[in-house]
Amino acid sequence: MFVLIVGCGRVGSTVAKSMLADGHDVSILDEDPEAIAMLERGSQQSWEESGGTFTVGTAIEMDALVEAGIERADAFVASTDGDNTNLVIAQIAQRRFNVPKVVVRVLDPARAKWYGEQGLQTICPTAVAIDMLTEAVRETAA
Amino acid sequence: MYVLIVGAGKVGWNLARELIGKGHELTVIENDQGRYATVEDELEHAVQYGDGSELWVLDRAGIERADMVIAVTGDDEDNILICQVAREKYGVERVIARCNNPRNLQHFELLGIKPAVSATDLILRLIEHEVPQYGPLHLLDLPQERLEIIELEVAPDSAAAGHIVKDLGLPNGSLVIAIMRDGTGFVPLADSMIEAGDEVLLVLDTGLEDRVAARFQSPNASGEAA
Numbered sequence: 122m123f124v125l126i127v128g129c130g131r132v133g134s135t136v137a138k139s140m141l142a143d144g145h146d147v148s149i150l151d152e153d154p155e156a157i158a159m160l161e162r163g164s165q166q167s168w169e170e171s172g173g174t175f176t177v178g179t180a181i182e183m184d185a186l187v188e189a190g191i192e193r194a195d196a197f198v199a200s201t202d203g204d205n206t207n208l209v210i211a212q213i214a215q216r217r218f219n220v221p222k223v224v225v226r227v228l229d230p231a232r233a234k235w236y237g238e239q240g241l242q243t244i245c246p247t248a249v250a251i252d253m254l255t256e257a258v259r260e261t262a263a
Numbered sequence: 264m265y266v267l268i269v270g271a272g273k274v275g276w277n278l279a280r281e282l283i284g285k286g287h288e289l290t291v292i293e294n295d296q297g298r299y300a301t302v303e304d305e306l307e308h309a310v311q312y313g314d315g316s317e318l319w320v321l322d323r324a325g326i327e328r329a330d331m332v333i334a335v336t337g338d339d340e341d342n343i344l345i346c347q348v349a350r351e352k353y354g355v356e357r358v359i360a361r362c363n364n365p366r367n368l369q370h371f372e373l374l375g376i377k378p379a380v381s382a383t384d385l386i387l388r389l390i391e392h393e394v395p396q397y398g399p400l401h402l403l404d405l406p407q408e409r410l411e412i413i414e415l416e417v418a419p420d421s422a423a424a425g426h427i428v429k430d431l432g433l434p435n436g437s438l439v440i441a442i443m444r445d446g447t448g449f450v451p452l453a454d455s456m457i458e459a460g461d462e463v464l465l466v467l468d469t470g471l472e473d474r475v476a477a478r479f480q481s482p483n484a485s486g487e488a489a
Contacts, residue, residue: 181340181367205316205340209370217373231318232344235352 125150125194125220127180127210128201132226132246134159136198141173148174150189151201180210186218196222204229211241265289267329267355269315269345270336271302274361278333279306290324294336316344318352326353335361339370346376399476402464409469412440418481419459429453436468437475 124140126133129151137160141147149160149168154177160168168175178185180201191197197214199207204227211225225243227233233245264287268275271293279291283306291306292315293299299312313320315336326332332349334342339362346358362368362381371379391400403412417424423431428439428451441448441464442455448464449455457463467475 181370183366183369203340205338205344209340209343209374212374213370229317232316232348235318235348239351 122146122195123148123190123193124196124198125186125189125191125214126198126200127151127186127189128199128207128226129153129156129159129175130200130202131159133198133200136200137173141171146172146174148176148190148194150176150178150180150185152177152179180206181213186210186213191218191220194218194220196220197224199223199225204232208232208236208241215241264330265325265328267292267321267324267326267332267349269332269334269341270294270361271298271310272335272337274335275333276302276306278335279309283309292320292324316341316348318348321345321348321353326355329353329355331355331357331359333359333361337363339363339367342379343371343374343376347374350375398480399472406469410466411469411472412464412466413472413475414462414464415476415479417457417459417461417463417479420481420483421459421479422482423457423463423478424459425457427454427456431457431478433465433478434471434474437471438466440464440466 123146126137126147126149129149133149137147137149157168157175160173160175164171176185176189178188191214197211197220199211201207207225207227211223214220215223223242225241227236227243227245228247230245230248233243233248237243266282266287266289268279268289268291271291275291279289282289289309291302291310292313293302293310294314296312299310302310311324315321326349332346332355334345336342342360342362346360349355349358358376360371360376360379362371362379365381365384368379368381368384371377388400399413399415401411402414405411439451442451442457443462444458463479465475
């Protein structure tokens with residue numbers, strides 16, 4: 122399958138490398154040309170030699186999304202550092218390009234919950250961390 | 264009317280002043296502490312500090328009872344989100360969004376955020392208006408009602424020049440509503456003469472634009488309108 126990941130930070134780059142290792146076609150879009158270093162860290166090969174694609178562009182720009190391959194994406198991951206950017210581009214992927222699988226990283230639990238109820242698959246690292254921390258403390262108390 | 268404005272930049276602050284002057288109740292939300300302090304000197308309790316795309320900040324500002332939400336931050340994604348949440352989560356019937364980059368207008372449209380106001384787009388339209396030869400200028404588009412109002416300049420060698428309105432041969436579903444000549448405008452009658460160089464305003468059903476425009480343009484320049 123063809124996976125498009127927008128946002129090449131710690132999360133996006135790691136997901137990209139895992140998907141590539143699983144044998145999928147992976148394209149990643151980030152506005153910072155230096156972000157490709159995240160994909161090549163600890164690797165002998167360049168990202169492109171490994172078979173990945175990297176596009177420099179602004180997440181919300183239609184031209185950049187198209188260049189990165191959104192029209193043929195089977196899966197779309199929104200993992201920029203902006204919750205609102207992620208929520209907007211995920212809806213573009215879902216509603217304009219009919220990408221079958223759309224996953225959005227949203228740090229704010231409230232927005233993650235509400236947009237989750239509206240039919241977006243939101244992943245909230247903050248909520249996950251809160252649950253795990255609370256659970257860890259409870260285990261100590263027990 | 265209770266109005267919530269998100270973003271206390273030049274647009275938000277001046278809007279707030281005008282609306283308060285007209286007697287409306289409002290709250291402005293500003294995310295930048297320095298800017299908040301500046302604006303708070305004048306607007307006092309009418310400005311709140313916080314990220315207007317956070318739901319609790321909107322709750323605190325009373326979005327539940329807002330008659331209108333206006334998102335005028337410098338970030339298009341934020342403006343889209345704020346308006347979407349205002350309308351779909353809180354049931355605010357009237358939203359207005361600022362679109363900073365006109366290339367993002369399609370995203371506002373896709374997500375049903377309207378009206379979206381783009382200063383760049385407005386200025387571009389005004390520039391088009393000042394250029395002597397131009398294709399149809401869209402003054403108003405009502406996609407839901409399937410109507411539009413366009414403005415055209417009458418080319419000297421066009422089919423329309425030198426004919427009266429009722430003989431223009433316009434398709435059904437289109438109507439000349441004003442003629443502008445020598446700096447003044449008038450509402451035409453069926454026997455009003457169309458002259459070369461006139462600017463005409465037409466109301467028409469969506470989809471008729473090319474056929475209507477062809478009557479007012481030079482036969483050689485018909486491709487330019489597209």
